[in-house]
Amino acid sequence: MRSLHLVLGLGFIGLILGGRCYTDYKYDTGMFTDSERLDQRLLSLGNCQEWCDETPRCKGVVLSPVDWAVRECYLVATTHITARSGWESSSLTNCGLDYWSKNAGKYLSGYSAGTAKYDSLLKAQSECLKRSDCGGITYETSSRKFTLRTGIDLKDSSSSEISWIYNRFVLKIAPRSGGIRDKRISRLFWPNFAIPRNLTGYTLNYT
Known part of the structure; x- marks a missing residue:
């Protein structure tokens, strides 16, 4: 029964995220x-x-x-x-648990150390995941480059920039009597979900 609830829960997470x-x-x-x-x-x-x-x-x-x-x-x-x-x-x-979320009209502050500008989003994403100081990617409309940024807080852009943040989902099943819970998710599909969040998103943890 626990496995069935877990599978159903993951499906509902996809619905909550919305979009394609x-x-x-x-x-x-x-x-x-x-x-x-x-x-x-x-x-x-x-x-x-x-x-x-x-x-x-x-x-x-x-x-x-x-x-x-x-x-x-x-x-x-x-x-x-x-x-x-x-x-x-x-x-x-198909939407997976790990994904890059796109945020139109937003930018992230600060450049990552080393080479920080790339022509390809794919290359920028690959490099970002290798670096400990990379919080996400911002597409600069002025330079037309995908830039690696250290910031993790999205800010409004006056130049129509676009930013991507890598989201990692953690699904942690906590006892009914304890654990931090996301009430919105718990109410929808299982009262035993606790969703701890880290700086880059969610991390998968099933206990």
Whole structure:
């Protein structure tokens, strides 16, 4: 019974989070057929996925090369996006417990030590997870770079920046008589959930 409750609980966590999840942007992918193209317009990386969320039948997004003066976003009705030199793509995927949350119009303070600016979100995310001083990533509209930041508190951006924070979920089952509980989650699907939070999000812990 405990295992069943755990599985149901994880499902409800996904519902609480809301929204849809995407794969990381992949370099040198972006080929699709004309019949799979839904629409296109000039948009930034983050806004491209938001547009897909609002568009029926959209299953993926494709971005023109980073060296174009203005990047073009294509919405496609497939997750099967094949190789295309210089282009990038991202597809809908099942939401996992660990994920990068996107926060439009927000920035994180301070640069991480060492190289802190990257052309690719995927590369920036990979490097951030290797560093102890990296709290997240901010896309700078001025430099058009994905930057590694030390801050963990999201702040309002006056220049339409976008930030990503890595969220790690911890699911801890506490005794009915003790433990810190998130009442919202407990009330919805199981009274024995205690959800401790650390600086980067939640950590998985099942006891």
